[in-house]
Amino acid sequence: MNAAEQETAPVRRAGVxxxxxxxxxxVALVVFxxxxxxxxxxxxxxxxxxxxxxxxxxxxxxxxxxxxxxxxTLETPVHWFGTDASGFDVFSRVIAAPxxxxxxxxxxxxxxxxxxxxxxxxxxxxxxxxTEFMMRLSDVLQSFPVFISAMILVALAGRxxxxxxxxxxxxxxxxxxxxxxxxxxxxxTRGFVEAARAIGLTELQIALRHVxxxxxxxxxxxxxxxxxxxxxxxxxxxxxxxxxxxxxPEWGLMISTGANQIIxxxxxxxxxxxxxxxxxxxxxxxxxxxxxxxxxxx
Amino acid sequence: xxMHKTVTPEALLxxxxxxxxxxxxxxxxxxxxDVGFRIAPGEMVGLIGDAGSGKSTLALALLGIVRPPGEIxxxxxxxxxxxxxxxDEDALRALRGRxxxxxxxxxxxxxxxxxxxxxxxxxxxxxxxxxxxxxxRQKAVDMLAQVGINDPERRVASYAHELSGGMAQxxxxxxxxxxxxxxxxxxxxxxxxxxTIQAQFLDQMWRNVQETGSAVLLISQDLxxxxxxxxxxxxxxxxxxxxxxxxxxxxxxxxxxxxxxxLALQREDMANAEADTEGTPLIEIEGLxxxxxxxxxxxxxxxxxxxxLTIRRGETLGLVGESGSGKTTVGRCLMRLETLTDGAIRYDxxxxxxxxxxxxxxxxxxxxxxxxxxxxxxxxxWTVERILREPLDVHTRLSAAEKRDRIxxxxxxxxxxxxxxxxxPRGLGSGALQRINIARxxxxxxxxxVLDEPTSVLAPxxxxxxxxxxxxLQAELGLSFLFISHDLTTVGHLCHRVAVMYLGQxxxxxxVDQVFRAPAHPYAQSLLASHLFPDPENRxxxxxxxxxxxxxxxxxxxxxxxxxxxxxxxxVMNDCRTTKQTLSPLPDGRQVRCMRVARxxx
Numbered sequence: 001m002n003a004a005e006q007e008t009a010p011v012r013r014a015g016v017x018x019x020x021x022x023x024x025x026x027v028a029l030v031v032f033x034x035x036x037x038x039x040x041x042x043x044x045x046x047x048x049x050x051x052x053x054x055x056x057x058x059x060x061x062x063x064x065x066x067x068x069x070x071x072x073t074l075e076t077p078v079h080w081f082g083t084d085a086s087g088f089d090v091f092s093r094v095i096a097a098p099x100x101x102x103x104x105x106x107x108x109x110x111x112x113x114x115x116x117x118x119x120x121x122x123x124x125x126x127x128x129x130x131t132e133f134m135m136r137l138s139d140v141l142q143s144f145p146v147f148i149s150a151m152i153l154v155a156l157a158g159r160x161x162x163x164x165x166x167x168x169x170x171x172x173x174x175x176x177x178x179x180x181x182x183x184x185x186x187x188x189t190r191g192f193v194e195a196a197r198a199i200g201l202t203e204l205q206i207a208l209r210h211v212x213x214x215x216x217x218x219x220x221x222x223x224x225x226x227x228x229x230x231x232x233x234x235x236x237x238x239x240x241x242x243x244x245x246x247x248x249p250e251w252g253l254m255i256s257t258g259a260n261q262i263i264x265x266x267x268x269x270x271x272x273x274x275x276x277x278x279x280x281x282x283x284x285x286x287x288x289x290x291x292x293x294x295x296x297x298x
Numbered sequence: 299x300x301m302h303k304t305v306t307p308e309a310l311l312x313x314x315x316x317x318x319x320x321x322x323x324x325x326x327x328x329x330x331x332d333v334g335f336r337i338a339p340g341e342m343v344g345l346i347g348d349a350g351s352g353k354s355t356l357a358l359a360l361l362g363i364v365r366p367p368g369e370i371x372x373x374x375x376x377x378x379x380x381x382x383x384x385x386d387e388d389a390l391r392a393l394r395g396r397x398x399x400x401x402x403x404x405x406x407x408x409x410x411x412x413x414x415x416x417x418x419x420x421x422x423x424x425x426x427x428x429x430x431x432x433x434x435r436q437k438a439v440d441m442l443a444q445v446g447i448n449d450p451e452r453r454v455a456s457y458a459h460e461l462s463g464g465m466a467q468x469x470x471x472x473x474x475x476x477x478x479x480x481x482x483x484x485x486x487x488x489x490x491x492x493x494t495i496q497a498q499f500l501d502q503m504w505r506n507v508q509e510t511g512s513a514v515l516l517i518s519q520d521l522x523x524x525x526x527x528x529x530x531x532x533x534x535x536x537x538x539x540x541x542x543x544x545x546x547x548x549x550x551x552x553x554x555x556x557x558x559x560x561l562a563l564q565r566e567d568m569a570n571a572e573a574d575t576e577g578t579p580l581i582e583i584e585g586l587x588x589x590x591x592x593x594x595x596x597x598x599x600x601x602x603x604x605x606x607l608t609i610r611r612g613e614t615l616g617l618v619g620e621s622g623s624g625k626t627t628v629g630r631c632l633m634r635l636e637t638l639t640d641g642a643i644r645y646d647x648x649x650x651x652x653x654x655x656x657x658x659x660x661x662x663x664x665x666x667x668x669x670x671x672x673x674x675x676x677x678x679x680w681t682v683e684r685i686l687r688e689p690l691d692v693h694t695r696l697s698a699a700e701k702r703d704r705i706x707x708x709x710x711x712x713x714x715x716x717x718x719x720x721x722x723p724r725g726l727g728s729g730a731l732q733r734i735n736i737a738r739x740x741x742x743x744x745x746x747x748v749l750d751e752p753t754s755v756l757a758p759x760x761x762x763x764x765x766x767x768x769x770x771l772q773a774e775l776g777l778s779f780l781f782i783s784h785d786l787t788t789v790g791h792l793c794h795r796v797a798v799m800y801l802g803q804x805x806x807x808x809x810v811d812q813v814f815r816a817p818a819h820p821y822a823q824s825l826l827a828s829h830l831f832p833d834p835e836n837r838x839x840x841x842x843x844x845x846x847x848x849x850x851x852x853x854x855x856x857x858x859x860x861x862x863x864x865x866x867x868x869x870v871m872n873d874c875r876t877t878k879q880t881l882s883p884l885p886d887g888r889q890v891r892c893m894r895v896a897r898x899x900x
Contacts, residue, residue, distance in 0.1 A: 191675030195738070198633055199689045200662035210677050 020290035026283025027224075034098040038249070041092035042069075042077045045249040048087030049077065053261070056082040056090075056268050084258055084269035088247070094272050096249040098280075104161060104244075105230035108168035109223055115169065116176020117212075117219050123177060124184025124215070125207045135181070138174035147240075150233060154242040164243060168230050175226070176219050183215035190214075221292045228284030235277055251277050309376075310513050311337040311360070311481055316373030317537075318352070318359050329355045331537025333373070339480065342507065342514045344528035344545070346521070346560070348757040349728065351534050353517045357485045360515070361398060362390045378480065396426035399474035399512070401484040401503075406466050409458035415469050416442070416454025423476040441472035446502050462850070464495035468502060475506055482507065482514045488523065492620040493784060494847065497828040497838065500527055504839050521564070521758055522787060522830030525549055526838045533557050545834040560758040563765055563791050564832050577610030580746055580778050581632070586641035586651075588627050588802075592855060599854045601627040603802040604641070606881065609746070614772065614779040616793035616810065618786060618825070622854065624802035625782045626670075629748040632780065633667045634658055645746075663693040666739035670751040672731035676723040682709075682734055683719045689741040708737040713767060729760030733767070740771070746778045753788050765791050786829040790814055798822045801854060801862045804881060808888025818890045820867045820900065821847070861892070869900050 043049045057065055057078065065078045081090035119138075123131040141149075153167035187193065188211050196206045235252025237243035239259075244250050246257070251273040258269025318330040329352030337343050347353050355368075362382050364370055375382040377398065382390065394400070402408045410418055416438040423429065423437050435454065442450035445468040458466060467487065474482055484503070488496040504527055507514055518524055524531055524545065531548040533541035533556065540554040552558045586605040589598040602624040609615045617625045630636045632643060634655065643651035645665065650658060669675040676685055686705045690696055696704065709716050712733040723731055732752055739747050749768070753761045765788055771777060783789050789796055789810070796813050798806040798821065806819040817823045824847045830838060847866040858864055861874045871894065881889045882896040894900045 191669045191671050192677040194635060194669060195667075195675045195735070196677075196688070197635060198662060198667045199738070200659040200692045201688075202659070213679055214677070 019286050020294075023283050023285075023287030023290055026279055027287050030098050030102060030280050030283065033095050034102040037098055038096040041089070041096050043079075043089040043092045045088060045092040045096040046247045049089055050079060050083055050087060052083060052085055052087040053266055053269075054079055054083040055266070056080060081272045082268040084254070085261060086247070086257075090254070090269055090272055093249040093254055094251070094276050097251045097254070097273065097276070100161075100244060100248055100250045101231045101234050101252075101280075102227075104164055104168070104234045105227045107165045108172065108230050109227050111165065111169040112172035112226070113176055113219060113223055116173040117180045117216065119173070120177040120180025120219075121184055121207060121212055121215070124181035125188055125203075125211060127185075135177070138177050141170070142174040142178075147233070147236060150237055151240065151242045154237060159242065159245060161244060164234060164237060167237075168233060171233075172226050172230065175222065179218045179222055180215055183218050184211055187211045187214045217295055221288055221295060224284050224288030224291060228281040228288075231284075232277060232281050235273075308338050309336040310339045310341075310378060311515075312374070312376040313360070314374045314376075316356075316359060316375065317371040318355055318364055318368055319371055320365075320368040328537055330359065333534070333537070333539055335532055335539050335542055337481065337513050337515060339513055340507075340511050341530065342504070342516060342528050343530045343532060344524035345515060345517045345532045345534060346519065346524060346758060347534035348759060349519070351757075352537060353534055354485055356534065357400075357483050357515070357517055360483060361394050361400065392426070395422055395479070396477045397480050399477070399479035399482045401467075401470050401474050401482065401487045403486045403489055406458055406463070408470055409461075409466055411458050413457075414454065415456050415458065415461065419454075419469070419473045419476055422473050426477050437476065438472075441476050442469065444506065445469075445472045445475075446498070447472075463491060464498060467491065467495070467499050471499070471503055471506065475510060475512070478510045479512055482512045483517075484514060485517045486519065487516075489519070493786075493825065493830075494620065494828040496523075497830065500830075501839070503527075519757055520830070521549075521560070521832035525832040525834045526830045533560075549832065549834045556759065560762060561832075562762045577612050577778075579608045580611045580646060581607075581609040581780075582642075582644040583607040583628070583632065584642045584644075586628065586631060586643065587639045588624070588631055588636060589639045597855050600802050600857060601854065602631065603857070605799075605802070605804050607797060607804065607807075609778055609780055611745070611778055612772070612776050613795065614768075614781050614793045616789040616796035617780060617782045617799060618784060618789055618796060619799035620784065620825070620851075622801075622851065623799040625799045626750055627802075628799075629667065629750050629780055629782050633662075633665065633748055635667070660693075663689070663742035664744050665746045665748070666742070666744045667748040667750060668732070668735050668739050668752050670754055672728050672735050672752075672755065673723060675735055676731060678723055681720050681722055682714075685723075685734060686738055686741055689738060693742045704741070708741055711740065711771070712737045713763075727760070728756050729763055732756060732760070732764060736764075736767070736771075740775070743775075744777070746780075748780045748782070750782045751784070752781075753783065753785060761788060768792060786814070786826065787831055790831075798825060801852065801857065803862060803891060804889075805863070805891045806888065807881070807890075808886075812886060812888050818884065818888065818895045818900070819892050820869055820895075821863050863892075869894055 038045060057080070069078055077089070079089050079091065081094060083089055119134065123135055150167045150171060153170065154163055157163040157166065193206055193210055196210050201209070234243060235250065235255065238250050238252030239256040243252055246253055254273040255270040261269060314334045316330055316333040317328065319326045319328045333356060345353055345356070358364065359370060360375055362375070362385065370383060373383070377393070382393070385393070409415065416435060419438040419441055420434040424434050429437065438454050439450045442453050447453050447465060447468055461469060487503070488499055491499065500523065516523070516528055528545050531541060531543060531545050532539050533554060535554065535556045541548060541552060541557045548557070549561065549564065552561050584606055586602055588602040589600055591598055605628055607615065607628070617628060619625045627636060631638050634650070638651050641651060642649060645661065650661060683705055686708055687701055690701045690704060705719070706716055709719070714730060714733050714737065718726070718730070723734070753764055756764060768779065769792065772779065781789060781793055793810050795808065796810050797804045798813065798819065800821045806813055806817065806822040813822060814826065817826045849866045852858055852862065852865060858875070860876045861867070861879045864870050864874045867874065873893070877893065879891045879893060881891045883889050884896070890896060892900070
C-alpha cells in the first residue's frame with residue numbers, strides 16, 4: 001500500500017529457491033520415469049538378456065558406447081549398470097521401477113491423506129469422547145514400529161500391490177489425522193468461523209467450507225515427505241520379502257536380490273537402485289521442506 | 299536532504315532528513331522518507347500516524363537500529379550534540395539505556411521470564427553505572443518504589459509472570475528510568491492495557507519525567523493519550539512529519555488534510571448525545587446469566603451475572619467496561635454464539651434465548667454481528683465478492699446476477715471501491731477490512747447489529763471513517779446497534795444510551811449525556827475519570843484525580859457477597875459488603891446499582 005517503489009532490483013532468497021528447484025527436478029524425473037520408464041528402457045526389464053552378473057562398462061568406454069547407442073551402430077544393447085544374477089539389465093530395471101514404487105506410494109498417500117484429513121477434521125472440529133478415543137487409537141497405531149506392522153499386515157492380507165497400499169495407508173493415516181486435527185483446532189477459533197456461524201451456516205457447512213480449506217496446507221505439505229518415505233518403505237518391504245513379487249522391477253527387490261553378491265565384489269545390482277531410492281526420497285523431502293518454508297513465509 | 303539546518307542550542311534531539319528503506323520484491327519500501335524534528339530537554343512530544351506509517355521504525359532508527367535487511371539511507375540524528383548515526387556500535391550501546399531509555403509495547407514480552415525483576419532492573423543500571431551488589435539491589439527497590447509498586451522489597455524478587463500487566467509495565471518504566479536517561483522513547487506503552495491501568499501508568503510516567511527532567515517521545519495511536527500528556531504533537535504520514543505543533547493548537551486547528559481527517563470527530567459536537575427515548579423496544583434482555591465452567595474444578599467463572607437491557611428501534615446502545623467485565627459475552631449471548639446459562643432474550647417480542655438453533659438460524663438474517671479483529675473475521679482464501687455473497691446464499695433466493703448487483707450496492711454503501719471485488723483480505727488496510735465486515739453484516743438487510751469493539755485495532759483516521767459510516771448507515775437504514783467498546787471517546791460519538799458494566803453486572807445505565815457528564819455509580823465515576831478524552835484544554839495531568847479505585851479487581855470465580863465494588867469503593871459502608879445491590883432508577887431516569895446513590899448519599 002504505502003510505497004513499494006520500483007527503485008532498484010529486489011533481493012531474492014536464493015538458497016530456498018535453489019533447493020526448491022532441485023527438489024522439483026528430482027521429483028519430476030521420478031514422475032517422468034513412472035510414466036514412460038518401462039517404455040524407454042533399452043532392454044525388457046523382466047527378460048534376461050546377455051550374460052549374468054556382467055559388470056557395468058568401464059567409465060573410459062562410456063563416450064564411445066554412448067555415441068554407438070545414439071547412432072544405433074551397436075550390435076548388442078549396452079548394460080550401462082551391468083546385469084544381475086538373473087541376467088536382467090540393471091539400468092532398465094532401475095528406470096522401470098518408479099512405475100511400481102511411485103504408484104504404490106502415491107496411492108497409499110492419497111488414500112491416507114483423504115482418510116486422515118476427513119477424520120482429522122471430525123476429530124478437531126467436533127471434539128467429544130468418540131473422537132478422543134479415535135485419537136488414542138491412532139496413537140497406538142503410530143507408536144507401533146512401522147516396519148513390523150507393515151510386515152504383519154502384508155503377511156496377514158497377502159502379498160498384492162493393493163494390500164501393500166492398504167498397509168502403507170494405515171500407517172500414514174494417523175500422521176494426517178494429527179496434523180489436520182491440530183490445524184482444525186487452531187482454525188475453528190478464528191473470527192471468520194464465528195462470523196460464518198453468525199451468518200447462519202450450519203456447523204457442517206462451516207467445517208467444510210471454512211475450516212477444512214484453511215486447515216489443509218500442512219497435510220498437503222506433509223504429502224511430499226510421505227510419498228518419499230512410502231517409496232522407501234515399499235522398497236523395504238520388498239527387501240524383507242513382504243513386498244511385490246519378483247520379477248516386477250522394483251528398487252527394494254533389486255537391492256534385496258543383489259545384496260548377497262556385494263560380498264563377492266559384485267556391487268552394481270544393488271548399489272544403483274539404492275542410489276535411485278536415496279535421490280527420490282531426498283527429492284521429495286526437500287520439496288516438502290521448501291513448500292513448508294514458502295507456506296510459513298506467505 | 300536539507301543542508302545545515304541550524305541546531306538550536308536547546309535541542310536535546312535533532313533529526314534531519316532521515317530516510318530508512320527496506321528491500322521488498324520489486325523495489326523498496328520507504329517507511330521514512332524525509333523525517334525531521336526537534337525535542338527539547340524535559341519536553342513531552344507525542345507522535346501519531348497510521349498503522350504501518352513507520353512510527354516504530356522511527357523509534358528504532360533514533361537508537362541507530364534498523365531491522366535487517368533495512369538500511370538508513372541518509373539523514374542525521376543528533377543527540378546532545380553527538381551525531382548518533384556516526385557513532386560506532388560500542389559508543390551507541392553505552393548511550394542506549396543510559397542516556398536514551400526505551401519502553402516497548404508488550405511489557406511481558408520485554409521482561410525476561412527467567413530473571414527476577416530486581417535483577418533485570420539492576421542489570422540495566424549496572425551496565426552504565428559501576429555499582430556493588432547491595433547498591434544495585436537497593437537501587438532496584440528504590441526504582442520500584444518510585445514507580446508506585448507496593449511492597450517493592452518483595453517485588454524485586456518476583457518473576458515477570460508473577461506481576462500483573464500494569465505492574466510489569468511499571469517495572470519497565472523503572473528499568474528505563476533507572477539511569478535517569480535524558481530522553482525516553484515510549485512506543486505505544488499502553489496498548490492492550492485497560493483504561494484505569496493505562497491512566498495509572500501514564501500518570502506515573504508523567505510524574506517520573508517531571509522529577510528526572512527527561513524528555514519523552516511518546517508514540518501512540520490514541521489521541522486521548524497524546525492530548526492529555528504531550529506538550530507537542532508530531533504527525534508522521536507517508537514518510538514525513540506533516541504536523542509539528544503544540545498540542546493545543548494541533549487539536550484546535552490541524553492544518554494537514556490527514557490530521558484534519560483524524561480529528562474530524564473531535565472537532566464537531568457530540569451530536570448523538572440527544573437520546574431518542576421514543577423508539578419501541580426491539581431487543582429485551584432479562585436476567586441474562588452466563589457461567590463458564592472452570593476446567594478441572596466444580597467452580598464457574600461468572601462472566602455475566604444477571605443483566606437486563608432494552609435496545610430500542612433506531613438507537614445505539616453503548617456497552618462499556620474494562621476487559622473481563624462481560625460486555626463481549628453479552629453481545630455473544632445475544633447472537634447465540636454462546637448458550638445462555640439463564641435468562642431470557644426477546645427479539646421483537648419473540649423469545650430467542652432458548653429457541654432451537656435450527657429455528658434461530660433463520661432469524662440471523664435480521665440480526666448480525668461485526669467482530670473485533672477485521673482481518674481474522676474474513677476467510678483469507680475468499681475474495682471480497684465471495685465473502686459478501688455468502689449471507690445472500692444462506693438467506694435469499696436471488697439469482698446470480700441479482701446477487702452480484704446487491705454486492706455492488708453493499709460495497710458502495712460502506713464506501714468500498716467496487717474494484718476490490720476480486721481482491722482477497724490480505725494486503726487490504728484494517729479500515730477497508732472492517733468495512734467488508736460491515737457490508738457482510740448488512741447483506742441481508744438486518745434491523746439490528748452487534749458491533750463488538752469494531753474500532754479497537756484501527757488507526758485514528760480509520761476510526762473516524764468508521765464512526766461516520768456507522769452513523770450514516772443508521773440514519774439511512776434505521777438500524778439499531780449494540781456498540782461494545784472500551785473506548786469511551788467513540789462511544790460518546792456514536793451512542794444514544796450507555797450501559798457501564800463491572801464484573802458481569804450493569805452498574806449504571808443512562809443517556810450518554812447523563813453518564814458521561816455526571817456519572818453516579820462510583821465505578822462509572824472512576825472509569826470516566828480514567829478515560830483520556832482527546833481534549834488538551836482539559837488535561838488529566840492538570841487536575842489530579844481523586845476518584846481512582848484502590849486495590850485489585852476481585853476474581854470472577856470468588857465474587858464478593860455484597861456489592862462487587864465494596865473492596866475498592868471509596869464510599870463503602872459496612873452494609874455494602876453484605877447487601878446485594880440492585881439496579882434502581884434515579885429521578886433523572888437513569889438506573890444505578892448502588893444503594894447509597896439511590897438514597898442520594900453520594
